[in-house]
Amino acid sequence: MSLRRRVLGWSAARPTRSGYALLAPGMIWLLLFFLAPIGLMLVYSVMKRGLYGGVEPGITLEHYRRFFDPLYLDILLRTILWSFVCTVLCLVIGYPVAYVVARAGRWRQWLLFLVVLPFWTSFLVRMFAMIFLLRDSGFINSVLLRAGLVHEPVALLYTPFAVMLGLVYGFLPLMILPIYASLEKLDVALLEAAEVLGATPRARFTRVIFPLSLPGVVAGSLLTFIPALGSFVTADLLGGAKQVMIGNLIQNQFTVARNWPFGSAAAFVLMGVVLVAVVGYLRRRDARELVG
Amino acid sequence: MANRATGELARREFVRRVIATGAGLATANLGLAGCGPKVAAGAGEDLGPIEKGLNLYLWSDYLADDTVPNFEKEFGVKVTVDTYESNEEMAAKLMAGASGYDLVLPSSYLFPVLFSKDLLAPLRRKYLTNWGNVAPLFLNPPWDPGNAHSVPWGWGTTGIAYRKDLVRERPDSWAVFFDERYRGKVTMLDDLRDVIGSFLRLRGRSLNSVDPAELAAAKQDALKAKPNLRAYVSAPVKAQLIAGDVWIAQMWSGDAQQAIAEQPAIEYLVPKEGGTIFSDALVMPRSAPHQRAAHEFLNYILRPPVAAAIADKTGYGTPNQAALPLTRAKVPYPTADELGRLEYQKDLGQGSEQWDRIWTEIKAA
Numbered sequence: 001m002s003l004r005r006r007v008l009g010w011s012a013a014r015p016t017r018s019g020y021a022l023l024a025p026g027m028i029w030l031l032l033f034f035l036a037p038i039g040l041m042l043v044y045s046v047m048k049r050g051l052y053g054g055v056e057p058g059i060t061l062e063h064y065r066r067f068f069d070p071l072y073l074d075i076l077l078r079t080i081l082w083s084f085v086c087t088v089l090c091l092v093i094g095y096p097v098a099y100v101v102a103r104a105g106r107w108r109q110w111l112l113f114l115v116v117l118p119f120w121t122s123f124l125v126r127m128f129a130m131i132f133l134l135r136d137s138g139f140i141n142s143v144l145l146r147a148g149l150v151h152e153p154v155a156l157l158y159t160p161f162a163v164m165l166g167l168v169y170g171f172l173p174l175m176i177l178p179i180y181a182s183l184e185k186l187d188v189a190l191l192e193a194a195e196v197l198g199a200t201p202r203a204r205f206t207r208v209i210f211p212l213s214l215p216g217v218v219a220g221s222l223l224t225f226i227p228a229l230g231s232f233v234t235a236d237l238l239g240g241a242k243q244v245m246i247g248n249l250i251q252n253q254f255t256v257a258r259n260w261p262f263g264s265a266a267a268f269v270l271m272g273v274v275l276v277a278v279v280g281y282l283r284r285r286d287a288r289e290l291v292g
Numbered sequence: 293m294a295n296r297a298t299g300e301l302a303r304r305e306f307v308r309r310v311i312a313t314g315a316g317l318a319t320a321n322l323g324l325a326g327c328g329p330k331v332a333a334g335a336g337e338d339l340g341p342i343e344k345g346l347n348l349y350l351w352s353d354y355l356a357d358d359t360v361p362n363f364e365k366e367f368g369v370k371v372t373v374d375t376y377e378s379n380e381e382m383a384a385k386l387m388a389g390a391s392g393y394d395l396v397l398p399s400s401y402l403f404p405v406l407f408s409k410d411l412l413a414p415l416r417r418k419y420l421t422n423w424g425n426v427a428p429l430f431l432n433p434p435w436d437p438g439n440a441h442s443v444p445w446g447w448g449t450t451g452i453a454y455r456k457d458l459v460r461e462r463p464d465s466w467a468v469f470f471d472e473r474y475r476g477k478v479t480m481l482d483d484l485r486d487v488i489g490s491f492l493r494l495r496g497r498s499l500n501s502v503d504p505a506e507l508a509a510a511k512q513d514a515l516k517a518k519p520n521l522r523a524y525v526s527a528p529v530k531a532q533l534i535a536g537d538v539w540i541a542q543m544w545s546g547d548a549q550q551a552i553a554e555q556p557a558i559e560y561l562v563p564k565e566g567g568t569i570f571s572d573a574l575v576m577p578r579s580a581p582h583q584r585a586a587h588e589f590l591n592y593i594l595r596p597p598v599a600a601a602i603a604d605k606t607g608y609g610t611p612n613q614a615a616l617p618l619t620r621a622k623v624p625y626p627t628a629d630e631l632g633r634l635e636y637q638k639d640l641g642q643g644s645e646q647w648d649r650i651w652t653e654i655k656a657a
Contacts, residue, residue, distance in 0.1 A: 051641060052405050053384040071649070075656055131528065136537035153537075155476060158523040240523020241482045244655040256484060257648040258380055 045264035053258040063265035072249065072266070079246040080273065083228035086167040087175075090224045091217065093168065094175035098216070101176070102183035115176050123170055127237045130166050131157060134238070158240030166234040171227060175220035182216030183209070218285060226274055246270055339416065343582040346589055348373045349382065349393040351572065354446070356601035363592050369585050386411055391579035394586040397445060400571045401637045403435035412441040413578045419587035422594035429625050430571065430611035434636075442573035443590045444611035446603065448545040449569050449626075449634060450486050451562035458539045466494040466563050468540060469517040477539040479532075480517070482524040484651035485637055486542060486568065487514055493565040499635050502643030507650055514654045524655075533558060549607035549621045566633030569626070571611070
């Protein structure tokens with residue numbers, strides 16, 4: 001059964017008036033602070049650039065046209081590739097972690113606590129902490145040098161490796177938690193049934209456990225992929241700003257370049273890509289599930 | 293080692309980035325600029341008695357710890373300090389019609405923008421009894437003739453900081469960034485004006501050039517230097533220069549002075565081809581609600597001990613010649629010869645789009 005049908009089938013009763021009232025704060029919040037800014041940005045993206053920031057009256061599609069230049073498209077493609085690799089790495093690393101945590105018995109709460117712990121500090125602070133780990137005179141190199149494994153510090157900071165490390169480190173909990181949630185709900189009776197019916201451990205995983213955890217995998221992948229697409233701090237701080245991701249390009253348009261319309265247009269192209277990717281992904285999954 | 297200054301820079305960088313994400317959407321400049329109240333009186337008119345409050349809008353980390361508390365105690369004024377991390381952010385806010393600020397601290401290149409929108413009130417010199425402390429070098433600057441609207445606050449340069457214990461030859465040319473012997477040990481600022489500007493100077497061009505051919509040459513130079521660079525990094529490089537991870541870094545003089553204070557093996561120079569000089573000055577918006585208190589504050593920071601404390605904290609030079617001997621670093625004013633090689637940044641206007649594209653091309657390469 002698809003995720004959508006499951007949610008829709010949850011309650012046949014129509015929401016009552018008090019049910020709608022409960023929705024109001026959320027709706028108002030989204031309208032004011034999500035839709036309104038996005039609408040504003042859409043308007044900006046077709047206006048003329050103000051020389052000193054802001055926009056000036058006039059309608060133009062020039063900013064969108066400008067974006068479809070190999071220079072900017074290349075940056076966009078590279079960002080998508082990076083985000084994809086980051087998502088796959090998070091999945092490969094995060095799935096076993098979620099699996100172990102979900103069946104850790106009395107240790108579960110503690111392990112879960114450790115997974116959530118990084119959220120106690122801001123993403124930015126964690127990226128700065130990585131600098132101290134990775135730099136030439138940082139912790140990792142000191143240990144390697146002292147252990148005699150290397151004779152010169154290994155260049156870790158300001159490399160593509162550092163950027164990927166930072167991204168995976170930053171987003172890993174977002175992958176682990178949804179997968180954990182779907183594995184934790186898993187009915188042990190199903191596994192017993194599979195075993196009784198002669199499924200090997202391998203088959204139990206591929207035919208029972210993994211399919212049932214798919215909603216978590218999907219949610220985790222989206223929660224990782226989308227913010228990775230828009231991230232800019234990691235590339236700046238850990239990559240030494242030697243590579244631009246689309247997020248850096250957009251941020252730069254609003255600050256240094258003072259080209260708000262172009263920044264808005266680039267943000268909308270990015271949003272369009274995310275939308276197409278996500279909708280396409282969910283559609284295919286839905287279709288597959290219905291067939292299966 | 294998380295020393296005090298590193299933590300502070302981290303915070304500053306942090307604030308800058310947080311703001312950078314939000315600033316774009318926060319203020320909309322939909323042609324509202326210039327509609328603010330125009331309450332300015334003639335420059336000679338007396339201001340009333342000192343008000344109870346004062347609202348400052350300054351670069352972050354630009355005050356000594358006791359600057360504001362001492363002023364509050366002495367004058368019985370409640371001071372509010374808002375901070376910003378870029379000229380653009382501040383300008384956008386002012387031009388969108390933000391009012392309530394009494395004193396703001398723009399860099400020199402922003403003055404034409406502020407004047408074009410008629411945002412600045414003339415100052416009453418008679419309240420500035422300590423005006424005589426300002427060094428002649430900072431009087432009558434081209435962006436504010438006769439200092440009618442501004443009081444100089446700090447100045448600095450963009451140059452090269454290097455470890456003289458690790459680098460044999462004095463890197464007194466921007467060409468040092470091509471030197472493969474230092475591959476992986478050099479950094480440039482994450483700032484398009486400074487990176488492209490230094491390569492324009494290398495070829496004897498103005499760092500405000502908008503000439504396509506000159507910019508194309510500068511781009512080629514920047515691309516040639518890129519494989520040698522460890523990173524484009526601004527504030528955080530200080531800690532790595534102190535630690536010796538980085539040997540040669542393009543740096544702002546204020547950051548360099550802070551680094552030298554912790555690691556005496558660091559030396560700072562402006563390359564022989566010259567570089568940027570910048571100067572920040574306090575101005576009073578026309579909409580300032582506490583104009584008398586603003587003048588008292590201006591006069592207060594012109595006192596030598598107050599100016600010296602600020603210079604020590606920020607690492608930037610003080611335009612206050614009476615304060616200079618009181619500062620820790622005692623950074624001398626540029627000599628006439630050096631001044632000839634230094635250039636103030638100008639706003640690039642329409643040319644900024646061209647610069648931005650080149651910068652993106654360099655970064656994407």
